[in-house]
Amino acid sequence: MRLPAHRLLPATALTAASALLTGCFAGAESATGDEGDGKRIRVAMMLPPRSGLSPLSDDAFKLSRWSTAETLVKLDKEGDAEPALATKWTQSGKSWTFTVRDGVTFHDGTQLTAETVVRSLTTAAGAAPKPRILDGVELTAKAEGQDTVVVTTGVEDPLVPQRLSSPQLSILAPKAYAGKTVNPVGAGTGPFELTKVNGTSSATLDRYDDYWGDKAKSPGIDVRFVPDGTARAAALRSGEADIVEAVPVSQAALLDEDLITEVPMPRTNTLYLNTEKGAFKNASLRAAAREAIDAATIVKSVYEGRADVAEGLLGPALPWAAGLRAPVSRAKAGDPSGKTITIGTFTDRAELPEVAATLQQQLQKAGFKVKLDVREYANIESDALAGEFDAFILSRATVLDSGDPAAYLYSDFASDGSFNISQLANPTVDKALTKAGGTKAGDTRRKAVIEAEAAVLATDAAVPMLHERVIQGDAAGVVDAAHDPRERELVTADTHLR
Numbered sequence: 001m002r003l004p005a006h007r008l009l010p011a012t013a014l015t016a017a018s019a020l021l022t023g024c025f026a027g028a029e030s031a032t033g034d035e036g037d038g039k040r041i042r043v044a045m046m047l048p049p050r051s052g053l054s055p056l057s058d059d060a061f062k063l064s065r066w067s068t069a070e071t072l073v074k075l076d077k078e079g080d081a082e083p084a085l086a087t088k089w090t091q092s093g094k095s096w097t098f099t100v101r102d103g104v105t106f107h108d109g110t111q112l113t114a115e116t117v118v119r120s121l122t123t124a125a126g127a128a129p130k131p132r133i134l135d136g137v138e139l140t141a142k143a144e145g146q147d148t149v150v151v152t153t154g155v156e157d158p159l160v161p162q163r164l165s166s167p168q169l170s171i172l173a174p175k176a177y178a179g180k181t182v183n184p185v186g187a188g189t190g191p192f193e194l195t196k197v198n199g200t201s202s203a204t205l206d207r208y209d210d211y212w213g214d215k216a217k218s219p220g221i222d223v224r225f226v227p228d229g230t231a232r233a234a235a236l237r238s239g240e241a242d243i244v245e246a247v248p249v250s251q252a253a254l255l256d257e258d259l260i261t262e263v264p265m266p267r268t269n270t271l272y273l274n275t276e277k278g279a280f281k282n283a284s285l286r287a288a289a290r291e292a293i294d295a296a297t298i299v300k301s302v303y304e305g306r307a308d309v310a311e312g313l314l315g316p317a318l319p320w321a322a323g324l325r326a327p328v329s330r331a332k333a334g335d336p337s338g339k340t341i342t343i344g345t346f347t348d349r350a351e352l353p354e355v356a357a358t359l360q361q362q363l364q365k366a367g368f369k370v371k372l373d374v375r376e377y378a379n380i381e382s383d384a385l386a387g388e389f390d391a392f393i394l395s396r397a398t399v400l401d402s403g404d405p406a407a408y409l410y411s412d413f414a415s416d417g418s419f420n421i422s423q424l425a426n427p428t429v430d431k432a433l434t435k436a437g438g439t440k441a442g443d444t445r446r447k448a449v450i451e452a453e454a455a456v457l458a459t460d461a462a463v464p465m466l467h468e469r470v471i472q473g474d475a476a477g478v479v480d481a482a483h484d485p486r487e488r489e490l491v492t493a494d495t496h497l498r
Contacts, residue, residue: 043222052197053184054184056131066192069189085112085189123177134163217480217495243473266485269395270313277423287330293463298466308467317485336367385419387421396412409436
């Protein structure tokens with residue numbers, strides 16, 4: 001019987017977690033009671049800033065989760081674009097015309113105009129490296145008058161509004177671009193103003209009373225960066241934090257179930273099978289591997305039940321996928337006859353080596369001989385992409401910054417895909433992927449995406465096993481914290497403490 005990981009923590013680890021926690025929010029303005037018309041919200045976040053909170057990096061998602069930096073467009077639950085700093089838009093070939101919202105001021109009091117939008121977008125488009133959402137995209141922006149911005153791409157792109165929803169394309173005040181790096185302090189447009197950043201340890205945000213939308217219900221946010229998962233969970237348990245990011249599975253059992261929410265993530269744990277060479281060049285042996293895998297056992301034993309068994313490559317974080325999915329016709333399973341296969345995976349995600357060990361047992365029971373090759377990701381990625389393994393276990397994000405899964409599917413399964421670990425080269429799959437990528441956003445595109453998923457699944461080049469969840473902790477007094485699968489929202493204007 002596998003013991004929960006928290007039972008295996010030595011006393012020294014618990015002591016270290018306690019030390020990390022001590023004074024976690026010491027000195028925070030929120031540490032005591034009321035602040036005029038409400039209480040400040042104390043947030044314990046997992047990852048410290050990597051690039052000084054520059055929106056051109058992954059730090060942009062912190063700015064978005066704190067509701068301090070905003071974009072022209074945001075996404076609804078279905079992944080469709082809706083107004084934010086832009087109120088409307090139209091397409092004409094390769095160009096999109098956006099109308100900038102009137103009456104918006106940056107936190108330094110300056111006015112949002114078409115020129116300020118162009119400055120932000122032009123800086124992002126010329127950055128090195130570019131924000132992920134602009135990888136391979138040629139984008140230019142120009143102002144036409146005070147409130148009109150024309151965005152043009154090198155080729156016609158139906159996803160321009162979705163791209164502009166990426167937090168890495170946040171619109172900041174001109175002062176943010178005055179130095180060598182982009183500085184978001186006091187430069188956003190959201191309901192909270194970022195007023196102070198203390199390196200990689202903390203950040204402070206205050207309500208911005210001149211916000212163009214509904215006034216924030218909380219007077220501010222006090223953020224602490226707490227990389228240690230045990231310490232983050234302890235902060236929630238002790239009452240030192242109001243909202244806690246990414247509670248480890250091993251710690252969830254120690255918390256009151258009423259304080260935690262499991263949020264489906266657009267991330268699938270998948271076994272990629274090498275279709276170009278080795279045992280899995282044979283479609284019937286790929287089918288045998290698929291039938292041998294018991295994903296429910298993996299969810300129960302490795303993830304302690306805190307994941308969802310996969311029915312496809314796209315999981316419950318994309319709620320529209322299940323309703324569009326139809327049965328897929330696949331090859332019949334053959335006899336492994338003792339064929340030797342090597343499965344690769346990496347140690348950077350703690351659960352993957354354990355998933356590999358479980359799969360090894362399941363596939364050996366089905367008649368394969370299984371070897372494992374487990375390394376750090378930096379030391380194994382090149383071999384995986386070169387097709388050096390018969391199979392590879394990967395935890396893969398299924399939507400990128402546009403909120404659309406077509407790019408992931410193309411990257412992983414197109415003949416010329418940049419992340420084609422399965423070495424798949426299938427004309428039917430390529431045709432379906434090209435169709436999905438070129439279809440206009442909305443229901444028609446979603447249908448085309450599911451058709452592309454079905455084409456991939458029919459080849460057994462990839463066996464989706466489970467969809468991951470993230471566990472968020474909210475103290476008993478927290479009202480209306482966001483639980484966002486895309487990790488773009490956390491504290492919103494509506495979030496407050498009772």
